[in-house]
Amino acid sequence: MKFRRQRTDEDSVNLTPLIDVVFLLLIFFMVSTTFTKETHLTVTLPESSGEAQPQVQEPLIVVIGADGSYGINGKGLVNSKASTLRLALEEIAGDNREQALIITADAKTPHQSVVTAMDVAGQLGFVNLSITTQAPGES
Template sequence: MNFKRQNKETVDVNLTPLIDVVFLLLIFFMVSTTFTKENHLSIDLPEASAEQQPVATNRLEIIITASGSYSINDKNLINNQLDTLKRGLVKAANGEKGLPVTITADANTPHQAVVRAMDAAGQTGFVNLSITTRKTNAE
């Protein structure tokens, strides 16, 4: 028996048109995309979902206004320097380092003012810090 081998034709897939289309799509998306420059970050203020904590009778409350001025237990400080804030905390605590410290800041307060209050409390030895939040309107 004499079998003849069949010649197989090689099938080639031409990828050139596919590559052309992909590059055209890439160029189209690059040209049509608009880039916006963000000048500020939008940050949502923290909101509490738990019940209000009972207020301790002996506590320190640091209130920070929108301009960055401080008051400790409703007594305004003369300036917003770190040393003044630390002296005010020590004076208001009367040597008690275990008092809870509550930091209440206006929504427009610079973050640096809140961080300065936290630094002052930490450097003077207070470890029980809390930051107040506003309750959500949905509840």
């Protein structure tokens, strides 16, 4: 007697859901990508006829002593009030607020004096403000 063997299907992986997910991801990234249009302008620059003269301005140096007294460019002020410092800076700088302003303070200067000088400079519109420091080990 001959028995028929039952034919069994081999287990196989169904790839249809995987392909669907890949296509959905592809569509998502295509839709969510932003495309920028690159534009270039052709500019013909004019030639200069002379040399540019660099305008080097001496910075304003505000020195603050250990007692909180102010000095500008080596000249002491009559008192240590903010209004006096403001008037002196306005007089020396004129309308030039682009000029560098350097604040140099003694190590024992009260912090309030430095903050007052910075406030006055900010109120006057100085944009190039620096505070000098000393590297460790220097005297």
